[in-house]
Structures are given as C-alpha cells and as structure tokens.
Amino acid sequence: xxxxxxxxxxxxxxxxxxxxxxxxxxxxxxxxxxxxxxxxxxxxxxxxxxxxxxxxxxxxxxxxxxxxxxxxxxxxxxxxxxxxxxxxxxxxxxxxxx
Amino acid sequence: xxxxxxxxxxxxxxxxxxxxxxxxxxxxxxxxxxxxxxxxxxxxxxxxxxxxxxxxxxxxxxxxxxxxxxxxxxxxxxxxxxxxxxxxxxxxxxxxxxxxxxxxxxxxxxxxxxxxxxxxxxxxxxxxxxxxxxxxxxxxxxxxxxxxxxxxxxxxxxxxxxxxxxxxxxxxxxxxxxxxxxxxxxxxxxxxxxxxxxxx
Numbered sequence: 501x502x503x504x505x506x507x508x509x510x511x512x513x514x515x516x517x518x519x520x521x522x523x524x525x526x527x528x529x530x531x532x533x534x535x536x537x538x539x540x541x542x543x544x545x546x547x548x549x550x551x552x553x554x555x556x557x558x559x560x561x562x563x564x565x566x567x568x569x570x571x572x573x574x575x576x577x578x579x580x581x582x583x584x585x586x587x588x589x590x591x592x593x594x595x596x597x598x
Numbered sequence: 599x600x601x602x603x604x605x606x607x608x609x610x611x612x613x614x615x616x617x618x619x620x621x622x623x624x625x626x627x628x629x630x631x632x633x634x635x636x637x638x639x640x641x642x643x644x645x646x647x648x649x650x651x652x653x654x655x656x657x658x659x660x661x662x663x664x665x666x667x668x669x670x671x672x673x674x675x676x677x678x679x680x681x682x683x684x685x686x687x688x689x690x691x692x693x694x695x696x697x698x699x700x701x702x703x704x705x706x707x708x709x710x711x712x713x714x715x716x717x718x719x720x721x722x723x724x725x726x727x728x729x730x731x732x733x734x735x736x737x738x739x740x741x742x743x744x745x746x747x748x749x750x751x752x753x754x755x756x757x758x759x760x761x762x763x764x765x766x767x768x769x770x771x772x773x774x775x776x777x778x779x780x781x782x783x784x785x786x787x788x789x790x791x792x793x794x795x796x797x798x
Binding site: 515518519522523525526527530534537538539588591592594595 | 605609615618620692
C-alpha cells in the first residue's frame with residue numbers, strides 16, 4: 501500500500517506514546533519521573549505504555565544505581581527513532597496533502 | 599478531514615514536548631535587566647568612590663575593594679535570577695530543578711568556573727588589566743555553551759560578550775567601560791528582549 505496513510509504507525513496512536521518518543525528524540529535518556537513531569541500522566545498508564553514500547557523494541561530500559569537507589573531510565577533504540585521519524589513524515593504528508 | 603486535524607494536533611504536541619523537554623524555558627528576562635543594573639551600579643560605585651581615592655593601580659586596598667564590589671554584583675545577580683526564574687517556573691507549574699536545568703547549569707559552569715580560576719590566577723600574578731577582558735570572554739563562552747539548553751537569545755548574548763571581551767583586551771586600560779557595556783548594557787537589552795518576547 502503506497503498511499504499517504506501507510507507510514508502512519510498504529511503503535512504511536514496514543515498521545516502518551518507520542519509524548520514518550522518525542523522526549524526521547526531530543527534527550528539521550530529520561531527516567532520515569534521525568535516522563536511524568538513532562539507528560540502529566542498517572543503512574544500505571546505511563547508504565548503500561550513504556551512497557552508496550554519496550555516490547556516492540558522501540559525503546560530500551562537501562563537499570564542502574566545512583567548511590568543506593570535503583571534508577572530506571574529509558575532511551576530510544578535506533579529502530580524506534582527510525583519508525584518515529586517515518587511516522588512524523590507521514591503526519592506531515594497528510595497535512596500537506598490538503 | 600478528521601484525521602488531518604488529528605495529525606496537526608499530534609505534530610503540535612510533539613513539537614511542544616520536544617521543546618519543553620530539551621530547553622529550560624523558565625529563565626526570566628527580568629533577571630537580565632536586574633543583573634545589568636547591578637553591574638552598572640557596581641561600576642558607578644567603583645568610579646565615584648574607589649578609583650579616585652587610589653590613583654595608583656597597583657594598590658592592594660584598591661584591589662580588595664574592587665573584588666568586593668564585583669563579588670557583590672555577582673551574588674546579587676545570581677540570587678535575583680534564581681528567585682525570578684523560580685517564580686516563573688512555579689507559575690507554569692514546573693520545577694526549577696529538572697534534568698534540563700541541571701544540564702544547562704553544567705554547561706554554563708564549566709567555562710564559568712575555568713574563568714573564575716583564571717581570574718584568581720591573574721590577580722595573584724598582578725595582571726590586573728586582563729581581568730575584565732577575561733571575565734567577559736569566559737562568561738561569553740559559558741553563555742554560548744549553555745545557549746543550546748534555553749532560549750536562543752542566550753547564544754547571541756554570549757557571542758556579543760566574547761566580542762566585547764576581545765575589544766576590552768585590545769583597550770585594556772578602559773576596562774571599566776567595557777564592564778559597563780558587557781555586563782550592564784548588554785544584559786539590560788537582552789533582558790528586555792526576552793521579557794517582551796516570552797513574558798508579556
């Protein structure tokens with residue numbers, strides 16, 4: 501299918517997933533609270549969307565210790581960046597086609 | 599039609615999130631105006647009260663008094679900008695201590711601390727004439743470095759501070775006027791532009 505919509509990615513339909521990917525495109529990594537501050541969502545909601553993106557291989561999870569406290573941060577994989585850019589381009593095409 | 603308005607909304611959200619998560623936008627323009635005024639007031643104090651009493655430049659009392667004035671200007675400027683930026687962040691429901699502000703601070707501090715150490719070395723070596731040029735150049739480099747993480751205007755302010763510093767090095771017996779221009783007038787103009795553009 502070569503029409504305009506073909507590049508639109510179902511994975512990025514949710515606003516929260518869109519937000520997570522946007523943050524990770526301009527930041528090397530971001531932790532859970534960072535997403536919460538920027539996107540203003542509930543913990544459970546955010547966690548499930550992060551999990552979904554991770555399972556699709558679009559983001560990766562980095563666990564480390566800061567002092568004694570465990571800290572989980574997320575970063576975009578190359579595949580995630582590629583797919584998100586494709587998605588952005590399709591959004592733009594869709595608008596420009598009007 | 600519906601999917602097109604949706605796409606436009608999506609893109610708008612994406613752009614906003616990218617900007618907010620990579621730039622510290624709570625920096626207050628007003629604090630630039632205040633910092634500039636402190637710098638001019640400091641220069642005025644030095645020019646009216648300190649310099650006339652000590653015609654000879656290699657005087658340790660004179661040097662001590664000038665350092666106190668410069669430090670007061672620095673501390674007042676930092677305090678005002680922290681207070682005003684904190685207030686602006688609070689109004690927008692944001693925190694002043696975030697990954698972005700930490701990155702901004704780190705990138706600002708590396709050239710700034712180097713400049714501070716360099717100035718102290720100059721003081722010990724008695725190279726008084728290069729202090730104002732050095733301060734301006736290192737401060738400009740710090741702003742250029744930090745400009746990526748806040749308003750683009752900070753980058754251009756940095757370039758102008760560097761140029762002012764280089765000219766100050768060329769005419770190093772006129773340090774006080776380059777101080778007034780670089781730390782005073784440029785800050786006020788910058789603060790005014792940022793305030794008009796983002797805060798009113």
